Amino acid sequence: MMRIGELAKKAEVSRDTIRFYERHGLIHSDVDAAAGNGYRIYPEDAVLTLEVIKDAQAAGLSIADITLIMGQLAAQTAEDFDAQAFLDRKIEEVNARMQAARRFLDLLERTKHALAHAPQDGLDALKEAGAGNGNRTRN
Structure with missing residues (x-):
C-alpha cells in the first residue's frame, strides 16, 4: 500500500489526476487506519491501473468510456451490457x-x-x- 504522493510519482501523474480518477471510480483507496490522520492509501496495482487509463486516453477513449469499460469488466455480470x-x-x-x-x-x-x-x-x-x-x- 502507498500514499498518494508515492503513487503519483510511480505512475507519473499528478495528485489531482489521481483524485479525479478516484472521483470517477477508476481507482480506489482506503483510509490508513494505522496512521490515524485520515490519509488515503492505494494498492500497489493502482500504478498499473493508472497506466491503463493513460494509454486508453491516449488512444482517444473518454473518461466515460474508460469508466464504463472498467466498471463492466469488474462487475462481469451486467445483463444489459x-x-x-x-x-x-x-x-x-x-x-x-x-x-x-x-x-x-x-x-x-x-x-x-x-x-x-x-x-x-x-x-x-x-x-x-x-x-x-x-x-x-x-x-
Whole structure:
C-alpha cells in the first residue's frame, strides 16, 4: 500500500489526476487506519491501473468510456451490457484513429521533405530585397 504522493510519482501523474480518477471510480483507496490522520492509501496495482487509463486516453477513449469499460469488466455480470460488442466498437475506433494519425504523420514527413528540397532562389532574392529596404531613407 502507498500514499498518494508515492503513487503519483510511480505512475507519473499528478495528485489531482489521481483524485479525479478516484472521483470517477477508476481507482480506489482506503483510509490508513494505522496512521490515524485520515490519509488515503492505494494498492500497489493502482500504478498499473493508472497506466491503463493513460494509454486508453491516449488512444482517444473518454473518461466515460474508460469508466464504463472498467466498471463492466469488474462487475462481469451486467445483463444489459454487451462487453464484446462494446470492445469491438472501441477497437474499431482506436484503429481508425491510428490510421488517421499515420496518414497525418506521413503528410508531415512529406511536407518536411518537400520544404527541405524546395528551391531557395526565390527566398534568397526576397531576403536580399528586404535587407535593401531597410537601408532606404524616407522623405
